[in-house]
Amino acid sequence: MSFRVTRPPAELVELGRAALDVARDQMPVLAGIRSEVAGTRPLQAQRVAGCVHLTKETGVLVELLVAAGAEVAWTGGDEVSTQDEVAAALAAEGVEVFGRRGMTTAEVEQAVTETLGAFQDGPTLLVDNGTRLIEAALSAPGTVPRLVAATEKTTEGCRRVREWAEQGRLRFPVVNVNDLVTKWEVDNTYGTGQSTVDGIVRATGVLLAGKRFVVVGFGQVGRGVALRARGMGARVVVCCRSARTAVRARLAGFPVLPPHEALVGADIVCTATGYPDVLTGEHLDALPGGAVLCNTGHSVTEINLADLAERTRETKRIRPHVQRHILHDGRHVDLLSGGGLINLDAAEGNPSEVMDITFANQALAVLDLAAGADRLAPGVHEVPAERDEDVARRKLAAMAVRIDAPTPEQLEVLTSGGHPGSLGERSGP
């Protein structure tokens, strides 16, 4: 059986087109890039395989790649996030789309394999989100004889790619489109921070004010969730694995507790770490009855679902996205979105305006690779800081925010040697 989307029903295509119209209106940076490349079609000879959550915003990126001349094959790479109407609309435009909403993990893998195999001579470029395509390409090099390069946009994915590079396994260049201010901070903190809280509220209808809200992990995503939940009146507690993040969270004013203490009295628990088995049996045992569990980290493994199943007597679907687990001891906990990405399942993923920035980085990286990937050696490559500034500049223009231009003497100071505050400075408080 294939997960290829073929002959989608006309009503679904119409729905998808309407969704794409809405997203396109809120993605002015991508629209600007698209109008720059539509005439010259610089991706004419390229076959692009993509594995990024198939949402309406991703659809706008795919449209841009098609407008730039590429042949495109795409899959969402996730169990719950594929928007079938968007998949239908893209398939109707001739894009090879694989997968649907509600797949098992094994089915997700199969759709990835199909995407990689969609072109006769294999893809020339990969656009990845969590290294599913990159990993498949590394383990079956025969399927990608013409592969030139890839982009990767998650923190965990970049970490894995660096490991493969150190082990000498990486045979093509990978551009890291994650470690940019416009991705790392904007997308994660503001985008995922908001859409995660949005997803929890939409799924449960809960009032956040006064609730004890436990955020596990205080990276850029965890920080965004914690700040936004606090802004809505929740009593936020943070759990950290490292002393560094613990210090950051504490100085931002959050109580930092080990999980077994934090979970006592928890109303809502949200994992945002990027690591598996963050909440295991012993943590589940510490939860009070009625607690809501959800995950906004990249993978479905942060909450150990086997441990939860072991403790569960029966489950009930009490609302869309909410599975109530009645435990053997009589308590119940509500698991949102099956432990998958709450923001993409119960809400609509990050707002289009945020994905506009993230995907602008990806689109520009793909255009750069098409123009000169043969000059990059196998390994992980960073996007130049000036490209980051360029995307931010485009977004500010779309927001009608005007800023000063540096004077020549200021420019000299700000760009010399990386300090005291270069144009590429990365971190915030």
Added chain:
Amino acid sequence: MTELINRTRRAEPRLEVAMAQMPVLGAIREKFAADAPLSGHRLALCGHVTVETAVQVLTLVALGAEVAWCASSASTTDSDVAELIRDRGVGVHGWRGMSEDDLLRGARDVLATWPEGPTLVLDEGAVLITALHQGPEDAPRPVLATEKTPDGLAALDRLAARTPLRFPIIKSDESFGKEAVDNPHGTAQSLLETILAVSGRLLAGKVFVIAGYGRVGAGLAERARGLGARVIVTEVRPTRALLAALDGYDVVPMAEAAPLGDFFCTVTGAPRVLRGAHLARMRSGAVLANGGHRPWEIDLDELDALTVRRRPSGPGSEWHVLADGRQLQLIGGGSIANLSAGRGNASEVMDVTFASQVLALQLVLPRVAGLVPGLHPLPPECDDFVAAAFARALGITLPAETPDLDAFTAVPVGGAR
């Protein structure tokens, strides 16, 4: 003699308070002093002569080093502290009101403390390191140095462009402590504290203009908003401007912010951010402060050109009366406000920053043979130690599986690598 004893007595209680508020340096002494990892080393140190640096110096002494200390700034030198530390057997070259020439002489004197020169250097503003590159090529060289300020690192970049660096230098300025504690919390707090204390104004309801949304600027904006100000941010870097806008601040060019602001604070690192054209449009009564390292962010020449008369306004500031009668209040003469007109960063903050510098020497020393001359990043274990010790001091319980302070044994972790 009695005078000296009095001075020492005056500083003693302050030293005790600072010691108690500097637990990360305390953890270094507790973990490592017994092994005296710096014994046999001659350490030249350049730094503000304050009670916090005194705790750092005493930590280095406790680790076994022989230390000589020169002042890095004339205006910050605390003569009582200098006397107290001399009393403990450390050569201190600095007194309040010393001239720029005296400062340079102090640096030379520190380097001349030992006929063979120092083996270790803990520098500020690259004063000692630069001097060590001016002598003959075959002069004795230290085995390891560290530089703790952005200005010093910029100076070393310029030095390296002219001449090969003669020994390894660790960039202790670029540390976790500086990035996560000192800049966004320590400096942001002490700047705002100084501006409020010196101006004596109510912040709620006022317009607070912040030039520069780096780590310090972002921390300052958050605090000013917390006190009820309407914050406006100006920036030249699009990424930082975008973050400011997404944090909910108004972001505009300075020409538009100038007529709106009640307070202005520059934290950019760049020259001439507030220029004549901006000053000429400001409201009467506006308060001006600079939080950047160098006194060049507010264009003082152009301010003077607009000023017809100056009048004092209490300690730490001055009113500039302009030709049309408007008055602007300049804090700390346009120098870094929290140091020139305030109490500087809290001891707890200096603790984190100073600890990184001590660790940059102590943890790297066992493997210094593998380091080529030139600039090197601070090794991650220095940051790990600082974070673990600071987390413990804050009373944070980490999960059992997380390596905490106990994971650092008396043998420096760098030794085996």
